[in-house]
Amino acid sequence: MLLCSTPLDEEVFDLVSNDRQSKRDSGYGTINHEDLLAMQERVTRARRQQLATGDLLTREQLRVRLQVTNKGLSTLISAESIFAFDLDGEDVFPSLFSDKRLNLQRLYRIAKIIAPAPPESRLDFLTARSGALGGRAPLELLADDVDYKELRRFASGWASEYSRTSVSFFAGEQVSVPLDAAPIYIAVVEVDPRASIWKRALNALISPGHRKPHEAPIAPSAFVAVIERVTLGHSGKELEAVARCRLDEGRIHVSIERRVQKDVETMTLVMPLEGTTVSDAAEHVFRALSK
Structure with missing residues (x-):
């Protein structure tokens, strides 16, 4: 179920829906504040009842049932081997993890x-x-x-x-970010966000998935590839990397800015140009970076 305060980005929405207007008319992707508060209150009451009946366990109750140390339980949590819900500011865990x-x-x-x-x-x-x-x-x-x-x-x-990675292409080398122009090509794939950014970007280009337009255009002499991630349940897109590409005498010169938490990593590379489309060129770059 998707619950977010604003509709998904229009470009991504266009790719995953053939009936955008009807979904907007029906309130798809939005929920008013009063309904949200009422739903949260129902969830809280239900979780309190589940805690009382033993369907949910406190952290200490789960630790005792599993007969592990606090460190051992923390390891399971950090490894995402078990998960919790928030109840009144405390984590509570499904009892099935100790069954x-x-x-x-x-x-x-x-x-x-x-x-x-x-x-x-x-x-x-x-x-x-x-x-x-x-x-x-x-x-x-x-x-x-x-x-x-x-x-x-x-x-x-x-x-x-639950996660989509998109690669959007823009003509020209000096494209501003955030973007204020329509892409000449966009490819989107549903893929595990824990995979490396370059593997996800490569999958967006080579895996069966959403394309707009259907065929990738011929690569201009300069273009920018923007990699973003959309997570269902969250509004907007997360910018992950920008690759500015310039074609020159059978080679592709790439300048990359990658967002890593609050920092920006930069790198440059020069590679032989393969193929004729923007997808061909970027695929070659992403494949090399994902090794």
């Missing part, structure tokens, strides 16, 4: 795979029956080796839907 009837090691591995999704969605994934899994819930597929292998594949695909 000794389950193969907990496999459960923790699945939880790590689906970590890109919000905690509520992750819990629903683990406990809800799925037609794609033969009408079974993921928790039912942990014991059997064949079932577990299928579950891992299914979980990876499911988790990738």
